[in-house]
Amino acid sequence: MGLVERDKAVTGLEGLLTEAVAGRGRVAMITGTVGTGKSELLHTLADRAVDFGALAVTASGAHAERTLPLALLSQLFHDAPLQDRERERAMSLLHEGTVAALAADNRDDNEHIDVQIVHGLCTILLELAERYPLALLVDDVHHADRASVVCLAYLARRARFAPVLVAFTQTEFGRSSDPSWQAELLRPGHGSRIKLAPLTGLGVQQFAAETVGAEVAERLAGQWYQLTGGNPLLVAGLLEDYQAATEETGAEPDEVVVGERYAQAVVSCLRRGEPQMLEVARGVAVLADTEALDRLLRTDAGVVAQAMRALTTAGIFTLGGFRHPVAATAVLAGFDQDERAELHRRAAVLAYDGGASARVVAEHLLGAKEASEAWGVAALEDAARQALREGQVESAVSYLKLAWRACTDERQKIKIMTTLVRAEWRVNPSTSSSYLPELAGALDKGFLQGSDAVILAKALLWHGQLAEAEVILEHLAATGVDLDPAAAGELAMTRPWLRCSFTPLAQHFRPAPVTVTTVSASRRLEAANALSTVLSATPSENVAVVVERILRSSRLDEMSLDTVESALLTLTYGGHAEQAAPWCDLFIEEAHTRRAPSRQARLAAIRAEVALRLGDLPGAARHARLALEIMPPSSWGVGVGVPLASLVTACTAMGRFDEVSEWLDQPVPETMFQTRYGLHYLHARGRYSMATGHLPLALRDFQKCGELMTTWELDAPGLVAWRTDAAETLLRMGRPDQARRLIEDQLGRCGKDMPRVHGSALRLLAATSQLRHRPMLLRQAADLLQSGADRYEHSRVLVDLTEAYHALGESRRAGMIGRRARALAEECDAQPLLRRLSRDIGWDDKETAAAQPSVTGSAAMLSDAERRVAALAAIGYTNREISDKLYITVSTVEQHLTRIYRKLGVVGRTDLPAHLELDLSATV
Template sequence: MADRGLPEHAHRRLTRSAPRRSNDGSRRGADPHPLLERDTALHTVLSGPPQVVVSGGIGCGRTTLLRAAAELSAAQVVAATAVRSERTVPHGIANQLAPHLSRTRPTLVAVDDVQHADSESVAFLVWLRRFPNIRVVVTHSATDSPHRVALSAWHQVWLRPLSTGNPALLSAVRDDGDEVGPVTRRTFLDLLRDNDLFEVACGLAVLGRHSAFLGALTNRHPKAVTTLTDSGLHDGTRFLLPAAEEILLGALAPAQAADLHLRAAALLHDAGAPDLDVAEHCVAAQAVDDRTGGVPLLRRAARTATSAFAVDCLRLALRTSDDEAVRVELGRTQWRTDPAAAARTLLPCDSGDPVVLRARWWHGDFSPEINRCTAELSLCHEFLTGRPLQAVDAEAVLRQRGPDTAPEALAQALRLVRSEHWRATLAIDASGTLRALLDAVRAEDSWRRGDVLATAADARSALDGLSPEGWGAAIGFPLQFALLAGAALGHETSPLPQAVPRGVFWPEYLRARGRHHLALGRPYAALDDFTAAADRLGEAEARIALGQSGAARTLLEEEIAPPSDARTTGIALRLLATVAARTDRPGLLREAVRRLEHAGDHLELSRALADLGHDRRDRGALGEARSLGRRARRESGLPERDAADGVLSAAERKVAALAAAGHSNREIGRRLCVTVSTVEQHLTRVYRKLSVAGRDDLPRELLTR
C-alpha cells in the first residue's frame, strides 16, 4: 500500500525509446531510458573526447546514461561492470574486455562503477588511449576511490540531480503510482546501502536539524552529507523524500534505533541543547539516564511541551521512577486531553493534591476531605454537584486562568457569567477536555434560547470530543441536551451512552430521557423517568398523554403558583390548556405566550403559538391561525422549507402524509392498523413540531413521500 503522496513531477517525460545493442553490435529491441536533462552529457559520451569519466550523485543516472550511449552508438560496444567483491582480482575487468577489442573496428568500451575495479584493469583502460578507434567511457560514484588520480586527466562529466529530484527515486515514485510506496522505499534504502551511506543517513534521520553532531554520532566524516546533497536526497538540513526518516529508522532493529536516539540525546545534553530537543530523543528511545539529564530533564521539558508530548515525557519519567509527584504531574497534564487516562493515573494516589480530588469527583466519589479550598476547586465541585464550597468571583477565575486551570472550573465559571466575550475568548485556544466542555455549555445555551438545531449539533460535538469514560460522571451534561434536541426534532437518537447515576447531572439526564420517551410515544417510560427526576411538568405531560387529566391538572396548578419563574409558568399554562375547559383555553394559551416571550425560550414559545393557532382554527379564525402558525415556525428555529424532513418520526410522517391527502382519522387508523386515539396523538405532535394549526396547513411535500 502506498504511504504518502509526492508533488506531481514531470516523470512522464523522462523516457525515450532507443534500440539496445549487445557486445556484438546486434540490436535487441527497444527500452525506455530516463534521459531528461541529459542531452549534453549523452552527446559528450558519444562524440566528445576519447576518454570520459561520468560521475555524479547516487541514483543520478550514471548507469542509465552509459546504457543509452551503448544503445545509440554506431560503434561496436564492449561493456563490463565492476563489482565490489572483485576489487582485489588482478585484471578482472581487463580480462572481460580484451577478447572483444579490435585494433581497427570502431569500438566503445563502457565500464560501469569503475571505482570497484582492480588497479591493473584501470591501468589497462588508461593504456587503451593509444588506439584511436577505441573510445572509453567509465562511470564513477561520487565517493572517493584510489582511481581518482589515475583518471583525473580524462574528460569529466558530472551528473546532477534532475530539476524535479533524484532520477532513481522519481522512477520509483512513478512505479508506485505517484506515492511513496514499497518500490520507492526499497529503492531509497538500496541507494544508500550500495554506497556505504546507510549509517550516515540513519544518523541524519535521528539528528534532524542537529546534523553538526553527525561525526560524533556515527564516527563518519560529515563530508558524506555532501554526497547525499549532490544526489538530491538531502538539502543539508533534511531529507527531500517525504517519510525518509521513518523509512530509515524503520529499517533498523528497534534496539539499534533506540541506541542511536539515546546517544544523540547524550550528545545534545552535553552540548547544552534545549531540554525539549534532548527529551525528544529520550522519548523516541523510551529510555533516559544520567547522561541525558534523567527524570528532572523530562519534567522540565514537559512544562513547555505540547500536551501530547508532555504526556509522553512524563510517562517515561514515571516508568523510570515511580514518584507520586511525577504521577500527579502526569495526571494534571493528561486531564487537558483525556480525563479517563488522567483518572487511571491519579486514582491510585494518596496525595491530597487538588487534581487528585478532582479525579475522584469526576468519577462520582465526593467523600474525600478537602484540606484547603480554592476558588477553582469550588467551581469544580459546583459543576459536578451543584453546590459551591465557597463564594467565588467566577469572572476573576476566567481572567486569571492559566494553562493548568481545571477545564471544568472554567466551564462552570462560564455557566455562571454567561458572557459571549468569555465564551469566544476561551474558544480561541481550547482543545481536548476544555473544547468538549465548551461545546456542552454552548448546547446548554442553545437549548435555553430554544435553538434546537444548534443544541443538537453542539451536544453531538461535545459527546464526540471525549469518550464516555473520559466524561465520567459529567457525561449527563452533554447527554441531556442530545436527548432534548432529539425529542424536539422527533428523532430516534443513535445509541447513546448511559449517564452515571451520581452527581448533579443524573436528574437532568432523567428529565431529558423522559422527554425523549414522550416524543417517541412511550408515555409510561417517560412517566417513570419524570417521577424519578421529580420533574412535575414532565410528569404532568406524561399523565396527559396517558389520559390522566385530573392528576395532570393538580400538578400543573401547583407549578403555576408563585414563586415560579416565567418559563415554568408559561410551560405549565400551555399544558394546562390541553386539559382545561374549551372556554378557558384561549386565555391560558395567550398568557403562556406572554410568559414565554418574557422568558426568551423560543422553542417553548413556538409550541404555545402552535397550540394557540390550533385553537383559533377550531374556532373558525383561519387568518389568525395561519398567522400564528407562521410565527410559530419562525420561533422554532427549524427550517421552513421541507420542515417535515428530519423533524417527524417515521410513524408521524406516515400519519401526516395520509392526513395531508385528506383521509379521516378513522381511515388513517384502518390503513396503518392503529387506533384512532394513536392517530390523534401522532397528529397532535405533528402539528406542534411543524407549528401548524391543523391538517389543512400540513406541508404539501408530505404527499410526495
C-alpha cells in the same frame, strides 16, 4: 529520467565511441554527485551503441559486493556474448582468482590476485572486441571490489589500440581509488573526464515540462529547484508526488506536493552514495546541531565536513540541514531502531551539555526510549510542563510516561503520575483509570497528599467510584489545618464544584476562609461559586456580567477548564443561553487548536445543552453527537448523562424515536444517578417516555428527578424544570388538579430572569384552564418565549394557541397563528408539531405554503415600530390589545398597519409574514 542539459555529455561520449569503433580505444570517467543522471547517461549510451556498430556490455557496482572478489568483473563476462569455450575459460579464471583472493591475508595491494589471471581475463574481452567493437560500461565503479578494479585498470591500459570504449560512472564522494590506475584511465589523448552538474533552474523547468506541461512547470519550477538543488532524481520524485496528488484529487494542485516519492528519491540518493553520506544524513536527522556531528557519530570531523558538502551538492541539504522535513523523516524511518536509539541517547547528552531547551533534550530521550542520566527525569518533567502550557498534550503525555518509567524515587514517581493523569484527561479521561489503583495505594502509604489527593478523588468520581472518592474526601477533611496553602486552595475550589455535580459528597467540605494565591485560582473559585449560587438560589441580576468577565480573561491552559465550564454552565442554567453560545463556540475552537479532544468533547456537550435551550434541535443533536464521537460513551464516565440527555431530548422533539431508543439502550453507570449528570438523563428519558405514550414511566422519571433535586437542595428551575414535564404527563393521564398544583408551584419559583421556564409553565397553565381563558395565557407565554429566544418552546405555545382559536371558532386567527407556528416548527425540525398542525387543524403543507404570500424579504422595509406592530398583529392580537401592550393609541396602531400593508403589498393582517421577530425591549 530525461537528458535535459546533458547534450554536451552525450555528444562527447558518442565521439569517444566513434573513435573506439575505429580502433582507437578510449576510456571515459563520468563523475557527479548522486542522482545527477550518470546511470541514465550510461544506459542511453548502451542503447545507442548498436547504431555506432558496437556491442554494449554492462556491469554495475554495489556496496554489498565490495568484499566479493571479482564480483563486478563477473557481471561483464555474464553479459558478454562469449563462445562456449571462451565462457568456460573465463569462468575457470574467475573461480581461480576468487579463491586466491579469499585466501590472501593482505588485501591492501595487488598481491591477492595473480597477474596471469588478470591477463587471461582481459585477453578474453579483447579477443571478443576483435569480433565486435565493445562498449564496456561500468556503473558506480566506486562500489567495485578491489580485484575487479585491478582488472579494469589493466584492461584500460591494454585497450588503447583496440576497438574498445571503457566508460565508468563514479560519485564525487566515492571511494578514493588508487590514483595510479585513475591516471592510467585518463591519460591525455586516451581518457576523458565528463562531469555532470545538477540542473539549473531553467533545466528543472524544462525537465518538469516533459511530465506536467509547460504552464505548471513554469509556475512551480522555482520551488522544485529550491527543494532539490537541481538533482534530477529528486525532481523526478517531486513530479511523481504532484502527479499522484492530481490523480487522487482529480485536479492539479496549486502548490508543490512533497510526499512519498520524494522521500523515496532522497533515500535512493543516499543509498547510491558512500556509507558516510548516509551516516551523516542520519546524524543530522537526529541532531540539528551540525557542530556536534563528529561527536555524535564518533567520526573524524573532516569526513563529516566532506559528507556535508556532498549532501549539499546532491540537493539533499541546504545551509547545514535537510531541504524539507519529509527527507529527514524518510531517513529516520529506514534506520535500525537500536542504532537510532543509541544516536538519540548520545544526542540527548550533547543537547543537555550544550544548554539546549528541555523540549529538545526530552525529544532525544524519547528517541532513546530511556532516561538513564541523573538529569533525565527532571528534563522530561520540565519539558512536559512547557508542552502543556503550549497545548502540546500528546507530547507532554509521552514525556511524563518516560519520566514515570525512569524515576526510581517512589514519592516523585507518584507526583509524576498525578501530572500524567491531568494531562491524559485532556485527551481521553478513560485512560487514567489504569493509574487509579496505584495512586490509591500511594495515598495509603502517605505518598499522595494535598492537591494530588484531590486529583485522585476527582478521577474516581468521574469513573463512578463514589465510595472510594468519599474515603479520600473524608481523609482530606480530617487533615484540615495541616494542609499546605496550595492544597487548602484546591479544596476550597473543589467544594462548590462538588456542590454542583456530586452534591451528596459536598458535606465533607465545610466552608472555610482561604486565600487563593493566583489570579487563575481566583477566577476558578469565583466561577464555581457563581454556578453553585445559580443552582441553589435565585441568580442575581448581574451574574451574567460577572461570568462573562471571567470568560473574557480565560484561556484553555493547563488548569482553566473547570473555570470555563463553570462559567458557561452558570450562563446556561441562569437563563442566558444566548450569551453562552458564542463563548462555547470560541472555546471549542481553542480546544481543537490545542489538540485537546476531551476538552473539545466536554465543551461540545455544553454547547448541545445551550442549543437545546435556544430551541435549536438540529444543532443540539449535532453538538451532542460530536461530543460522543470525539470521546466515546465509555470514556465519559458518569458525565455521559449530559451529551446523551441533549441528544435524546433533541431527537425526541424531532420525532426520531428509533434513534432515541438506540441511545437509551447504551449502558450508563448506575452511580450517574447520584450526580447532576443523572438529573439531565432522567429528564430526557422521561420526555421520551411521555412522547411515546409510556406515561407512568415518564412520571416516575420526572418525580425521581424532583426528589433528588429537592434532597440535594438544587431545585432550581433553570437546571431541570421537572415540574412542568411532570404536570404535562399528569394532564395526559387525566389528572389536571395535580398538574395545576405543580404548575403553580413552578410559576412561584420563576423569576423575571427565567422567561423560558416561565413561558413553558404558562403554556401548561393554559391547558388546565377553561377554553376561553387559554388564548390570553398562551399569548403571555408567547411573549415570554419570544424574548427568551427558545424557538422550540415558542412553537409549542403557538401550536396550542392555534388549536385554542380553532376550537373557539376563530379560524382567521387560527390561520394567522398557525402559519407562525409552522414556520418555527420547520426551523426546529419538530416533526411531531408539524403533524399536529396538519392532523388537528386539517392543513395540508403544500396548500398552506401556496396560500402564504412571499413577503419576508420586504419585511426589512419596516421601521422598528412597524415591525413590532406587525409581529403582534401576525400572531392574532387585536388593535386594542396591541395598543395596550405597546402603550400607543389605537389610532397609531391603525396608521402603522396601513403603512405596513402598503410596504408589504398585502391586503390585511392574515397575509402578514410568519417570520417577523417580536422585540418589546424598545419603546414605539
